[in-house]
Amino acid sequence: MKVLLIYPLFPQTFWSYDTLLDLVDLKVLFPPLGLITVASILPQEWEFKLCDRNVRPVTEAEWEWADLVILSAMIVQKQDIIDQIQEAKQRGKLVAVGGPYPTSVPGELQASGADFLVLDEGEITLPLLVEALERGETSGIFRATEKPDVTITPIPRYDLLELDAYDSMSVQFSRGCPFQCEFCDIITLYGRKPRTKSPQQLLKELDYLYELGWRRGVFMVDDNFIGNKRNVKLLLKELKVWQAEHDYPFRFNTEASVDLAQDTELMDLMCECYFDAVFLGIETPDEDSLTLTKKFQNTRGSLSEAVETITRHGLRPMAGFIIGFDGEKKGAADRIIRFVEQAAIPTAMFGMLQALPTTALWDRLEKEGRLFYDGKQDVNQRNLMNFIPTRPIEEIAQEFVEAFWNLYDPEVFLDRTYRCFLKLGAPKATPPGKVPNWKDVRALSIIIWRQGFQRKTRWKFWHHLFSILRHNPAVLEHYLIVCAHIEHFMVYRTIVRDDIDQQLQEFKKKERQLSQIPSTPLGI
Numbered sequence: 038m039k040v041l042l043i044y045p046l047f048p049q050t051f052w053s054y055d056t057l058l059d060l061v062d063l064k065v066l067f068p069p070l071g072l073i074t075v076a077s078i079l080p081q082e083w084e085f086k087l088c089d090r091n092v093r094p095v096t097e098a099e100w101e102w103a104d105l106v107i108l109s110a111m112i113v114q115k116q117d118i119i120d121q122i123q124e125a126k127q128r129g130k131l132v133a134v135g136g137p138y139p140t141s142v143p144g145e146l147q148a149s150g151a152d153f154l155v156l157d158e159g160e161i162t163l164p165l166l167v168e169a170l171e172r173g174e175t176s177g178i179f180r181a182t183e184k185p186d187v188t189i190t191p192i193p194r195y196d197l198l199e200l201d202a203y204d205s206m207s208v209q210f211s212r213g214c215p216f217q218c219e220f221c222d223i224i225t226l227y228g229r230k231p232r233t234k235s236p237q238q239l240l241k242e243l244d245y246l247y248e249l250g251w252r253r254g255v256f257m258v259d260d261n262f263i264g265n266k267r268n269v270k271l272l273l274k275e276l277k278v279w280q281a282e283h284d285y286p287f288r289f290n291t292e293a294s295v296d297l298a299q300d301t302e303l304m305d306l307m308c309e310c311y312f313d314a315v316f317l318g319i320e321t322p323d324e325d326s327l328t329l330t331k332k333f334q335n336t337r338g339s340l341s342e343a344v345e346t347i348t349r350h351g352l353r354p355m356a357g358f359i360i361g362f363d364g365e366k367k368g369a370a371d372r373i374i375r376f377v378e379q380a381a382i383p384t385a386m387f388g389m390l391q392a393l394p395t396t397a398l399w400d401r402l403e404k405e406g407r408l409f410y411d412g413k414q415d416v417n418q419r420n421l422m423n424f425i426p427t428r429p430i431e432e433i434a435q436e437f438v439e440a441f442w443n444l445y446d447p448e449v450f451l452d453r454t455y456r457c458f459l460k461l462g463a464p465k466a467t468p469p470g471k472v473p474n475w476k477d478v479r480a481l482s483i484i485i486w487r488q489g490f491q492r493k494t495r496w497k498f499w500h501h502l503f504s505i506l507r508h509n510p511a512v513l514e515h516y517l518i519v520c521a522h523i524e525h526f527m528v529y530r531t532i533v534r535d536d537i538d539q540q541l542q543e544f545k546k547k548e549r550q551l552s553q554i555p556s557t558p559l560g561i
Contacts, residue, residue: 038170041103041130042076042087042197043095044069045110045117049532051386051418054204057525060480064202065091067256068195070209071109071136071159076194078163087197090117100128105170107155109136112393113417119149126150131175133166135159137226141394143178154178158212158227160185187212187232192242195249205254206287208242210234210272214261216294217397218318219330220359223260225395231264236275243279247286257291262315264294266303273306280310285468290314294334298343304350311466313515314353316386317344322376323369326362330398344380351462353515354382360437361390363427370436374443381456383519385444388418389437390426419536421544434541438534445526447494454519455501463511484521 047053054066069089076085086102088095106125110118115138125132133153139146140156147154152175155162161181169177187209195206213231214223246255263269280287289312297303297315307315319340320332327335344354358377360369370387377385392399392408393416402408407425416423426433443449473481489498498520505516 038080038083039102039104040076040079040083040085041095041099041106042069042072042085043106043108043121043125044072044087044089044091045108045114045121046090047114048116048417048419049529050113051388051529053529054522054525056528057521058204060483060521060524061204061476063204064093065089066204067207067258068198068203069109070193070207070258072107073193073195073197074190074209075107075109075135075159075163076197077191078159080167085194085197087194089199089202090121092199092202095121095124100125100130103130105133106130107133107135108151109134110138111136112138112141114138115145118146122146122149122151135162137222140226141222147178152176157181158185160187160190184213184228184230184232187234188238190234190238192245195246195251200249200251205256206246206251207256207258208239208246209258210239210262210269211259211264214264214294216261216332216334218332219401220390220393220396220398222393222396225397227260231261231268233265233268233272236272239272240275240279243276243287247283252286253288255287255289257289260292262291262293263297263300263303266300270303270306273303273310276310277306280466285311285466287311288313288468290316292316292318295319295340295343295347296334296337298346299338301350304347304352305465308351308462308465311464311468312352313464314355315347316355316357317347319344319356319376320359321362321365321369322372323362323365326365326369329364330362341376341380344382345460348381348457349460349462351464353457353461353519354380355384355386356380356382357386357388359388359390360440361422361426361433365426365428367428367432368436369433370440374440377444378449378453381453381460383450383454383457384522386418387437387441387444389420389422389433391416391420391422392424419533421537421540430544431541434537438537441533442530445523445530447488447492447523447527448497450523450526451488451494451497451501451520454516455497455505458505458512458516458519459509461509461512461515463509480521481517484517484524487524488520 052066072087086099088099108118108121122132132151133155134146134151135155139154143154143156153166155166157180162179165179211231211233212227213229215229215231293315295317321327322340324336348354358373392402402424409423421434422430488494505513
């Protein structure tokens with residue numbers, strides 16, 4: 038069997054970093070870990086080719102070669118996965134789809150022409166696909182009634198990737214999250230009992246990446262890396278030794294809940310393993326909203342103190358924020374900006390609340406008749422909310438656009454990044470110094486020219502740079518990398534503003550049209 042694995046296009050997003058990646062001649066931030074895991078689970082006597090459409094288009098030779106086309110996607114990739122399904126069917130190919138989006142809304146992909154829906158987690162459902170193909174079947178829907186033991190998951194097929202196209206590699210230690218946030222689909226897709234791989238299993242994955250020559254960043258894609266603290270500590274104790282023995286070839290970052298700040302041993306272990314950044318789901322400083330959405334873990338202490346503790350331990354904070362919760366009071370975006378500035382969080386992902394299929398929020402809003410979602414629109418940061426909020430949607434959208442624009446003003450961003458790195462704990466790992474390549478030198482030169490000479494940031498840039506060099510020199514390289522991020526956000530904030538403004542105009546037009554339709558008398 039000749040299998041063509043296709044990863045659909047992402048639209049420009051908060052995490053696409055297009056402008057920044059261009060500076061170092063890279064295409065994409067992260068690879069499609071799900072698809073290369075699929076390739077490792079399927080029979081290894083089969084032949085595989087992978088095309089990440091975020092790197093390049095599918096070639097005619099690849100289409101011609103394939104017996105079976107397999108696609109995986111998140112909901113933000115919706116349009117391109119539908120396009121690729123239709124393209125494959127026009128060429129007479131069998132098509133199988135899976136991943137978070139098909140699992141959440143399988144009917145949309147079936148209607149687009151997919152032959153096989155391989156839903157839930159592949160360790161269980163992919164063998165069912167193989168059995169169906171061996172029986173000569175040409176369609177089917179495969180679901181799991183239980184969660185698989187991820188200690189049986191084989192090493193992903195990293196060899197199928199065009200490694201030079203990516204900024205970071207991805208590995209996964211655990212699936213699931215113990216919390217119950219109403220808007221989150223992780224707990225419905227993967228459960229509330231975190232399942233982990235064994236430390237030896239994950240180290241074998243890192244061995245494979247090392248053998249392939251990878252020497253850059255690695256993102257632990259776990260939606261809550263510390264969901265099972267006992268097991269993650271067992272991993273980190275072995276990873277610490279592995280990193281030291283291999284001269285720290287990988288710099289890690291991940292996602293975690295804010296209760297990380299309560300565990301000094303865990304933070305120390307992460308830093309000793311060369312973790313240098315962590316994404317925190319803060320959402321909002323408004324405690325009423327946190328309680329309403331059942332994010333109780335963020336109400337048990339001071340969020341700003343938690344961020345401060347994590348930063349001083351040596352983990353650069355990134356964080357997610359949301360406006361549009363039910364009962365939210367006017368000015369929520371301003372309160373988020375004040376929090377981000379006070380906590381000195383350089384990278385703050387900020388968006389309007391979206392109801393995701395399968396979540397408790399979706400179910401509640403559907404019962405209340407408040408969903409806008411009709412299967413046609415995407416769900417991402419550049420879209421209006423897909424439900425009727427409890428305060429005017431125009432008010433929420435305007436707050437969001439103004440706040441996002443201000444968060445990523447170049448001078449504001451530079452000041453906030455500077456304050457963060459002044460107090461960022463020095464690295465506890467000691468990787469050997471590396472010789473910069475010409476791409477790194479070129480990118481650094483462009484950043485210095487733009488921020489230190491061309492723009493009005495120039496005086497701040499040089500003041501902050503020399504101050505970091507004087508007061509916290511151990512974080513200088515990391516500081517310059519984060520300073521470069523504004524090159525992406527300056528472009529992206531304009532895209533966000535224009536997209537939301539356009540959708541607001543369309544929304545107001547529809548409102549006016551609906552208001553002109555005469556009401557129908559009862560009984561007629």
